[in-house]
Each structure stands twice: as C-alpha cells, then as structure tokens.
Amino acid sequence: MNLAIQGSIFTDTSAKPCIAVSPVEHKAVLDTCDALVKKELAEIISLRVDSKGRLDLEYLEQICASGISLLCVMAANNEVGNIYPIQAIRQIAQNYDIPLLCDASQAVGKIPLKFAEWRITYMAISAHKLYGPKGSGALVVSKGYHLKPILFGGGHQNGMRSGTLNVPGIVGLGEACRLRQLEMEADEKEIASLRDKLQSILLDKIPGLVVNGDPNSRLAGNLHISIPDIPNSAIIARVRSHLAISTGAACSSGVETPSHVLQALGLPNNLIEGALRIGLGKFTTEQEIDQAANLLSTVVSQTRQVMV
Incomplete structure (x- = not known):
C-alpha cells in the first residue's frame, strides 16, 4: 500500500x-x-x-x-x-x-x-x-x-x-490463485451456507444479537456480530481455548482502541464494545458450526448471569 x-x-x-x-x-x-x-x-x-x-x-x-x-x-x-x-x-x-x-x-x-x-x-x-x-x-x-x-x-x-x-x-x-480459480465458486457457496446456519442459530439463541455490515453484499466467510452491553473481551476470555474469534482486524489484535470501521459506521458504543468477528473458510465443517454456536450461546448466557 x-x-x-x-x-x-x-x-x-x-x-x-x-x-x-x-x-x-x-x-x-x-x-x-x-x-x-x-x-x-x-x-x-x-x-x-x-x-x-x-x-x-x-x-x-x-x-x-x-x-x-x-x-x-x-x-x-x-x-x-x-x-x-x-x-x-x-x-x-x-x-x-x-x-x-x-x-x-x-x-x-x-x-x-x-x-x-x-x-x-x-x-x-x-x-x-x-x-x-x-x-x-x-x-x-x-x-x-x-x-x-x-x-x-x-x-x-x-x-x-x-x-x-x-x-x-x-x-x-x-x-493458490490457480486453485482458487478452480474451487472458488463451489467453496464460497458452501461457506455461505455454513455462515448462514451459524447466523441463524446465534440469532435464535442470543436475544438482542445484532449482525453488522451489509447482509446483502458481504463475503461468504464473514459473520460480524454485536452482543449489546456485553464486552467482547469477556466473551473472548471464556472461549479463547476452544474457538478462534476476534474483536476486529487480526493485524490490530494487540491494539486496545475501538475498531475504526465500526466507528465509521456510527454504531453506538455498546455495539462497538460488544462486537465479534467470526471467520469461516473452506476447511470449516458443519460440526464445527454446531460446536461454535453452542459454545457462544452458552458463554453469552453465563456472562449475562454474572453481570446481572
């Protein structure tokens, strides 16, 4: 750049x-x-x-x-x-x-x-x-x-x-470019299907969950959510040994400042502080989607109980 x-x-x-x-x-x-x-x-x-x-x-x-x-x-x-x-x-x-x-x-x-x-x-x-x-x-x-x-x-x-x-x-x-040219179309359809399944389960199991970004034009392997009034650090601390998710860009993982992307969107502080980025790829399995959904929903429920 x-x-x-x-x-x-x-x-x-x-x-x-x-x-x-x-x-x-x-x-x-x-x-x-x-x-x-x-x-x-x-x-x-x-x-x-x-x-x-x-x-x-x-x-x-x-x-x-x-x-x-x-x-x-x-x-x-x-x-x-x-x-x-x-x-x-x-x-x-x-x-x-x-x-x-x-x-x-x-x-x-x-x-x-x-x-x-x-x-x-x-x-x-x-x-x-x-x-x-x-x-x-x-x-x-x-x-x-x-x-x-x-x-x-x-x-x-x-x-x-x-x-x-x-x-x-x-x-x-x-x-890598050659292989993606051969595999991209089929892979991305499957990844989008898994992403949509995970999104549907999380929306059903986590009250108040918000999906960020443009739902009509986004990458198949991206699911960016916010759980209002629950700091993302509290969630990540409880799942980090089982699930690889982040609060924002991976290359900014050591930075404490809020995401400049979410700030540019004008999101309220409680959504920015509760934001989580979930990535899926060609090697993600349906079993992993079920495990991730169950883990996240359970951890959110436990965290909410502690915070009451």
Missing part, C-alpha cells in the same frame, strides 16, 4: 496531492495517508459510508468531479465483510481520469474480480488470504502507469521496487 499510494501521487509534483479514501479501509491504507498528512505531503478526503458500511456513490462522484490525485476503495472489508461495487466505482473514477487503488486482499479468491476488464489502476493482494503462504503478496499495476519507488538499491521490477524476490512465496501465491 505504501508503494501504491506514495509511488502514484508523487509522479505529479505540480501541486499538493489530494487522496480520497474510504473511512473503512485497512490501516495499511489509512496509516499511510495519515503519515503523508502529518508530513504535509498530501491532503486527505474521507468518503461517506452509512450504518451498514455501504459507500455513498453520489458523494464519491462529487469528490471525483472536484479533482483528486488518487481514489482508494477496497474490494471487500476485512472486518464486517462488505463487498464494494468496484466495477461501478472504477467507472466513476475513470470518467474523471482518476487512478483507483483497490485493496483486494480480502476479496481475491472469494469473489470474481476482473482487473483488466474493469480497468482497475492498482490492485493489491495478499497470499495468505487465499490459502497461500504468509509473507507474500502482489501489487498489480495497469499498463501505462508507473510508480515512483520508495525502496532503492537494485532497480528490480522495472525500477518500482528494489529487493531480492521471494521466489517460493511467489510460486505459492501463483498456485
């Missing part, structure tokens, strides 16, 4: 760059933009989302029409699982000749993405998000665009990023 953002905006130094960013982007995007603002190297415009995390496309078009250097919108959110209409977003940006950086880390291997056909400018992917090796990823750059390097010392990859290539990681990423 650092290379895509910094490398693209500094190709034109005639004026201070202005970047439009979705407020629910990954911290890899938001923190890079914040660093540029602190150094007075760029201006940032935050796009608008509603309480379900859906992007306001009319406002996005207004911002694009005003003239910006770069538009950053993810393909799918890493916390609430929302899938964003990247094809439509790219068309809006293209109408005003604005490059689009799409963080597709959560989306590749789970939903169809057509980089060339949709004319996405920059797209970032991460291998371990599609069952590939950790520590490897790719930044796909559209033909006709060139990024100014932020790492120097060898001129690798057409001068855009110096450094010895991680060949085993690259091979692993390529193989």
